[in-house]
Amino acid sequence: MATIHCDIVSAEHEIFSGAVTMISLVGSIGELGILPGHAPLLTGIRPGPVHLTLENGEDEVFFASGGFLEVQPGIITILADTAARAEDLDEAAAVEAREAAERALADQAAGTDFSLAAAQLAEALAQSRTLEELRKRRRR
Amino acid sequence: MAVGKEIRNKIDNVENTQKITRAMQMVAASKMRRTQERMRQGRPYAEKIRQMIGHLANSSPEYRHTYMVSRDVKRVGYIVVSSDRGLCGGLNVNLFRMLVREMVDWQSKKVEVDLGLIGNKAGAFFRSVGGNVVAALHDVGEKPTVADLVGGIKVMLDAYEEGRIDKLFIVSNQFVNTMTQRPVSRQLLPLDAEDDSSMKHRWDYIYEPDARQLIEGLVMRFIESQVYQAVIENGACEQAAKMVAMKAATDNAETLIEELKLIYNNARQAAITQEIAEIVGGAAAV
Numbered sequence: 550m551a552t553i554h555c556d557i558v559s560a561e562h563e564i565f566s567g568a569v570t571m572i573s574l575v576g577s578i579g580e581l582g583i584l585p586g587h588a589p590l591l592t593g594i595r596p597g598p599v600h601l602t603l604e605n606g607e608d609e610v611f612f613a614s615g616g617f618l619e620v621q622p623g624i625i626t627i628l629a630d631t632a633a634r635a636e637d638l639d640e641a642a643a644v645e646a647r648e649a650a651e652r653a654l655a656d657q658a659a660g661t662d663f664s665l666a667a668a669q670l671a672e673a674l675a676q677s678r679t680l681e682e683l684r685k686r687r688r689r
Numbered sequence: 690m691a692v693g694k695e696i697r698n699k700i701d702n703v704e705n706t707q708k709i710t711r712a713m714q715m716v717a718a719s720k721m722r723r724t725q726e727r728m729r730q731g732r733p734y735a736e737k738i739r740q741m742i743g744h745l746a747n748s749s750p751e752y753r754h755t756y757m758v759s760r761d762v763k764r765v766g767y768i769v770v771s772s773d774r775g776l777c778g779g780l781n782v783n784l785f786r787m788l789v790r791e792m793v794d795w796q797s798k799k800v801e802v803d804l805g806l807i808g809n810k811a812g813a814f815f816r817s818v819g820g821n822v823v824a825a826l827h828d829v830g831e832k833p834t835v836a837d838l839v840g841g842i843k844v845m846l847d848a849y850e851e852g853r854i855d856k857l858f859i860v861s862n863q864f865v866n867t868m869t870q871r872p873v874s875r876q877l878l879p880l881d882a883e884d885d886s887s888m889k890h891r892w893d894y895i896y897e898p899d900a901r902q903l904i905e906g907l908v909m910r911f912i913e914s915q916v917y918q919a920v921i922e923n924g925a926c927e928q929a930a931k932m933v934a935m936k937a938a939t940d941n942a943e944t945l946i947e948e949l950k951l952i953y954n955n956a957r958q959a960a961i962t963q964e965i966a967e968i969v970g971g972a973a974a975v
Contacts, residue, residue, distance in 0.1 A: 560731065578897050589893070590894055593906065626737050628910070
């Protein structure tokens with residue numbers, strides 16, 4: 550099967566580097582599935598899970614909280630603001646963050662920064678989405 | 690014994706200084722490990738984004754950002770990354786020497802130079818030497834965040850955007866290994882095309898959502914990460930250079946103490962010999 554090299558780096562460290570057969574993630578205007586031979590593409594990415602299908606058919610899931618995706622003929626680069634292996638995500642923390650963000654949104658009268666709260670909520674939701682998908686995959 | 694009191698004092702002084710330099714050496718050694726770790730972690734991101742920008746500069750986009758267009762050079766900007774503290778050997782001096790050489794070069798071409806300074810040492814240097822300083826950041830500390838640096842960067846970026854400067858460089862120390870740090874000057878703006886022949890044909894990205902917004906975001910992130918990485922790397926250089934400088938100082942103090950001890954013992958021996966000679970002489974006279 551055709552493969553393409555993929556690098557995922559965040560500001561803190563390198564997260565993944567290797568050959569993959571497919572990547573799917575949430576781009577700034579919708580979900581994207583990228584196969585080898587894709588046209589050069591530059592896009593922003595939204596908070597959400599990043600799925601990699603490896604050469605041996607295994608799946609890896611990462612969480613990216615935003616950043617940029619670049620597709621070149623031979624290489625795909627994901628610059629994530631922060632990224633983590635999905636296994637490392639803490640479910641309790643994600644739920645807590647979501648609740649805190651929801652509270653902040655409901656509590657607008659108190660003068661919280663609306664856009665900030667909304668961004669936090671989006672990120673927390675994306676984290677729990679990543680975790681859910683991971684769980685589904687495990688059950689299979 | 691009154692003999693050699695001054696020498697004794699001198700030896701004590703040198704020993705005290707040696708204690709300080711040895712302590713600084715050890716502090717620098719432990720900080721060095723941490724700063725190097727931080728530098729290593731940041732490198733992949735900085736490199737990847739540089740590659741990405743290199744690709745971008747090679748493409749023929751529908752939208753050309755001001756950051757991608759070369760202009761006639763009438764005035765250039767430098768972001769100078771220096772350390773906050775001294776006692777790190779020739780680290781800052783070498784950097785400034787290289788920078789001053791480049792500035793003289795520009796001036797001979799009738800190009801003026803603006804400086805954006807990061808770190809206390811650069812501030813002190815250019816205050817005494819002169820130079821057109823447009824921004825200065827002090828006390829960056831050992832763990833700077835991107836947010837700390839943005840202010841200083843912004844001034845230079847605005848200047849570029851408004852056409853007050855036509856090129857932007859960053860000068861900082863590059864960490865080769867613990868013994869070697871090399872001052873380097875790199876061009877940040879306009880974006881440098883990566884030299885890659887496979888990229889030479891005409892091509893462009895698909896941009897989602899739109900080129901302008903995306904390129905702006907990416908370029909901002911690029912500059913920030915490059916400056917941040919330079920500051921982090923300079924921090925690692927500082928600790929390494931400090932450790933080496935302090936080690937040399939401790940060793941020098943050691944040789945100095947040995948020399949002084951030799952002189953002291955000589956003087957003491959001479960004094961004793963003289964005293965005995967006097968006593969013997971006195972006894973013989975009786």
